[in-house]
Amino acid sequence: MEQTFIMIKPDGVQRGLVGEIISTFEKKGFYLKGMKLISVERPFAEKHYEDLSSKPFFEGLVEYIISGPVVAMVWEGKNVVTTGRKIIGATNPSASDPGTIRGSFAVEIGRNVIHGSDSVESAKKEIALWFPNGTVNWQSSLHPWIYE
Numbered sequence: 295m296e297q298t299f300i301m302i303k304p305d306g307v308q309r310g311l312v313g314e315i316i317s318t319f320e321k322k323g324f325y326l327k328g329m330k331l332i333s334v335e336r337p338f339a340e341k342h343y344e345d346l347s348s349k350p351f352f353e354g355l356v357e358y359i360i361s362g363p364v365v366a367m368v369w370e371g372k373n374v375v376t377t378g379r380k381i382i383g384a385t386n387p388s389a390s391d392p393g394t395i396r397g398s399f400a401v402e403i404g405r406n407v408i409h410g411s412d413s414v415e416s417a418k419k420e421i422a423l424w425f426p427n428g429t430v431n432w433q434s435s436l437h438p439w440i441y442e
């Protein structure tokens with residue numbers, strides 16, 4: 295089944311939003327397949343955001359990501375990449391719909407609490423980068439109650 299990479303950024307960890315964010319994805323019916331609390335070094339953050347390296351905010355973005363621990367996760371489910379992005383909300387919290395994670399918990403684009411892969415292809419790349427030893431293979435006993 296489809297997987298996505300979700301990262302709770304340092305502000306989300308500092309602000310005590312980890313439990314609420316995990317709970318949102320769990321209650322939706324997605325399955326947690328990998329998770330770690332990790333502080334990343336500058337070269338690793340630069341690699342994760344390499345597609346944005348020419349942007350004027352790149353330096354600030356890297357500083358933000360290395361400013362404290364993040365929670366790196368792999369979530370699995372039908373259409374989890376697209377649905378995950380909807381749950382997260384628009385990049386700029388001013389434009390994020392109420393009820394989304396950014397719409398509920400963030401104010402500024404440079405402190406927007408959470409990252410989610412923007413395509414299945416990016417998800418595969420990001421999961422390989424953050425979980426080089428693979429994820430956890432388990433099946434939820436709730437599966438038949440979530441999927442037809």
Ligand SMILES: Nc1ncnc2c1ncn2[C@@H]1O[C@H](COP(=O)(O)OP(=O)(O)OP(=O)(O)O)[C@@H](O)[C@H]1O
Pocket residue numbers: 346351355384385403404405406408409410411412
């Ligand atoms: N104009 C900006 N000023 C400051 N930070 C920005 C700006 N645009 C984007 N960012 C930061 O860079 C991150 C990556 O930008 P991107 O355009 O890939 O958005 P996104 O895909 O919604 O976010 P993410 O990759 O974190 O899920 C944003 O989440 C935000 O933290």
